[in-house]
Each structure stands twice: as structure tokens, then as C-alpha cells.
Amino acid sequence: MPRTPSPGRAYPHQQHCRPRQARAFLQTDLRRLDLVISSKLFEPLAVGSLRLSNRIVIAPMCQYSASEGRMTDWHLIHLGQLAMSGAALLTIEATAVLPAGRISCGDVGLWDDATEAAMDTVLQGVRRWSAMPIAIQLAHAGRKASTDLPWHGGAQILPDHANGWQTVAPSALPFKDSDHPPIALDRTGMEQVRDAFAKAARRSARLGIDAIQIHAAHGYLLHQFLSPLSNQRDDEYGGALENRMRFPLEVFDAVRAAFPAKRPVSVRLSGTDWVPGGWDIEQTVIFSRALEARGCSTVHVSSGGLHPAQTIAVGPGYQVPLARAVKQRIGIPVVAVGMITDFDHAEAIVATGDADLIAIARGILYDPRWPWHAAAHLGASVVAPPQYLRSQPRQFPSLLQRGGGTALS
Numbered sequence: 001m002p003r004t005p006s007p008g009r010a011y012p013h014q015q016h017c018r019p020r021q022a023r024a025f026l027q028t029d030l031r032r033l034d035l036v037i038s039s040k041l042f043e044p045l046a047v048g049s050l051r052l053s054n055r056i057v058i059a060p061m062c063q064y065s066a067s068e069g070r071m072t073d074w075h076l077i078h079l080g081q082l083a084m085s086g087a088a089l090l091t092i093e094a095t096a097v098l099p100a101g102r103i104s105c106g107d108v109g110l111w112d113d114a115t116e117a118a119m120d121t122v123l124q125g126v127r128r129w130s131a132m133p134i135a136i137q138l139a140h141a142g143r144k145a146s147t148d149l150p151w152h153g154g155a156q157i158l159p160d161h162a163n164g165w166q167t168v169a170p171s172a173l174p175f176k177d178s179d180h181p182p183i184a185l186d187r188t189g190m191e192q193v194r195d196a197f198a199k200a201a202r203r204s205a206r207l208g209i210d211a212i213q214i215h216a217a218h219g220y221l222l223h224q225f226l227s228p229l230s231n232q233r234d235d236e237y238g239g240a241l242e243n244r245m246r247f248p249l250e251v252f253d254a255v256r257a258a259f260p261a262k263r264p265v266s267v268r269l270s271g272t273d274w275v276p277g278g279w280d281i282e283q284t285v286i287f288s289r290a291l292e293a294r295g296c297s298t299v300h301v302s303s304g305g306l307h308p309a310q311t312i313a314v315g316p317g318y319q320v321p322l323a324r325a326v327k328q329r330i331g332i333p334v335v336a337v338g339m340i341t342d343f344d345h346a347e348a349i350v351a352t353g354d355a356d357l358i359a360i361a362r363g364i365l366y367d368p369r370w371p372w373h374a375a376a377h378l379g380a381s382v383v384a385p386p387q388y389l390r391s392q393p394r395q396f397p398s399l400l401q402r403g404g405g406t407a408l409s
């Protein structure tokens, strides 16, 4: 990292300059120095009552390791290690608001006292040792529910088989042609789903969760309502964009009303289906604006997952252009996600204003100290537990800042 010369010494380029030229050079150099020293990725951000220490968010990641929707000690290990990573926010995996909304029988749920109590045990364990804010992703898988665990192939499980159940969706259209079709939700069914989201939001508030993310991406139930490929209803919830947005917006309103006003409610959405005639970036922008008008705190822009015919050119930051397109047309913070693994790339996404935050998933499973390494690389610092402070490399003397949960305060 460039260093300011000690008093009385000049930069090499100043040695043969006249004073005015020297000043100009120095100013240029200081500006360059600023760019290096003040990393935007490590600039704090306030979102409602949430104080984010940097711009790195841990994306939700299903672990398929719950029992009847109840978190297990796997979740304590998994979330516990991520809570030591130095990221600004830890997002709990897609959490089903109803048993039928689980992708698989191993999904986490938050629909009754037993699932709430199991989550409470895990959260207390994590919070005892880490002060990292925690968000939860509330979800319903719709027609993509009732599948086998991914490491068993992830195929659909039929309703009359063990660990299978009848799925629901906006229309009776299966994800794959060969799938057992979902039942189209009627108004009563939709109200039950909406109320289940609100109840799960109230349980989240009781658990002290700092923020909610509503899952409206990746082809799950709310995305199924948004996309014309999966929503072919002929009532006021299908057809025109305004109608397709109606149910997701009703769910947003119900969750927003059920969660303390100062704590953020955000939405994760797919910026495009990557299928001609499907959900696209223009509709995403209109939906994001409608969310903003209703008090949504941030929009998290992912993509795809709705249709087997999707064609995606996957590469580093492949979804960033979608985040940028939304960011340019709304006022609330935007999160970019998808193959952001390089520190300078992450820094550039935030510094150039493509997005306000970046989320990482696979990268932080691979390297749970990714934010530490990013901070070292960019000359910033991260919060670390006092038990680990002695690991600080000598060449980064101000990398680790003491932090910790209730057991250490």
C-alpha cells in the first residue's frame, strides 16, 4: 500500500519539480492514496435500525438439515462459523412459512412454536459469541416444493410418497412438463399463505431477528405469481403486470405490518427469467419501485430459477448488470449477488455505484474468512472475536477489531 513520505522527505517525482508542480503531483497522489485507503466495500451503512459495518452480506443458503422444520445443531455450527466471518449481515436460509412451502423435508421452517423454539436455541448460541446482525429469508417454494435433498438428486417427490406432498402455485402448471402438477391456489389458500408470512414475521420479531428478506426469486411461489410463464390466472392476480404483482405486494404489506417498523424488510427477486416472454428487467424495475413506495428497505437482485428453458451466460458478476439497472432507477439500497469472489471486483461493484452491497454464498462456504482477507487486501478492518485476535498477521496491524456477543460484553 502507498505510504505518505515522512516529514522533510519528498516523493521521488517531487524532487526535480517547482513548488506548484510539486503541489499538483502531491494532490494527484493523495487522491490516488484515498482511493486505495478508503475502501467503499468497508464503508458502514445504516438501513433502518440496522447498522452494517461494511457492505458484505452473507446470502441465504439452504442446508437441508432441519428436522420437521426445526433447526438442528448443524445450524448452530454452520451459522456460528459464518457469524465469525466479519461480514456485515448473516442471512438465515430460506425458511418456510408453512410445511408445504418447504423445498424438501430438510428445510427450516418457522410456522409453529416448535420451529420457533428450535431457532431460538440456535440464535441464542450464535448471539452469545457474535454480535453480527442476523436476517431471515421467509419463503414458500410453491410448485418447486416437495423435492428430494440435493445430494440425493433433488427430484420431485410425489404426494403419495414418503417426504412428499401436494404442491400449490398460482396456476396448475408444473415446473417440468414431467412433474406432478401443482394445485392452483384459490383466494382462501392465498390468504392462508399471506397470513403465514405475517405470522412468521411476528415470530422473527420475537426471536430478535434484525431484518427480514422476503423470497420472491428463483422460481419459488412469489416469483411464480410475478412471471407470466407460471402465472396464467384469469382473475385480478393474473394477466397484466399490475395483477401479477398484486399477491407478492400483499405479502410484502402483511410482513411489513407484522415486523417492527424500524427493522428492515427487504425483497430478493430475480431480475430476469432468462427465457423469452418471461419476467424481465423492465418488470423488475417496476416491481422494485412499487416495493420502494411501500417501505421496502433494500432490493436484492438475483436471477433465474423459474423455468427449465433458462439460458444463462454464467461468469464473474453475471447478475451485476441487473442490480445496476435497478439501482439506477430506485432510491433504496440494492444488493448484487452471483459469482462475486474477487476482492477488487467486490470493491469495484460498490465503489462505482453498481450496487450498495454485495452478497456472497458459495465463496464464503469455501472461505469463511473471506471478509477478513478482503479487508486485508483493501487496507480496511473487520470485527473479529477476541479469541482470534492473536491470529492477526504482522503485516496487517489494524486488520482485526475486537467484537463479540453477549458472553463477551
Ligand SMILES: Cc1cc2nc3c(=O)[nH]c(=O)nc-3n(C[C@H](O)[C@H](O)[C@H](O)COP(=O)(O)O)c2cc1C
Pocket: 059, 060, 061, 062, 063, 093, 094, 137, 215, 217, 218, 268, 302, 337, 338, 339, 340, 359, 360, 361, 362, 363
Ligand atoms: C448451498 C446453497 C444454498 C442456497 N440456498 C438459498 C436460499 O436458501 N435462498 C436463496 O435465495 N438462495 C439460495 N442460494 C443461492 C445463493 O444465495 C446465491 O444467490 C447464489 O449461490 C449465487 O451467489 P454465489 O455465486 O456467491 O454463490 C443457495 C446457494 C447455495 C450454494
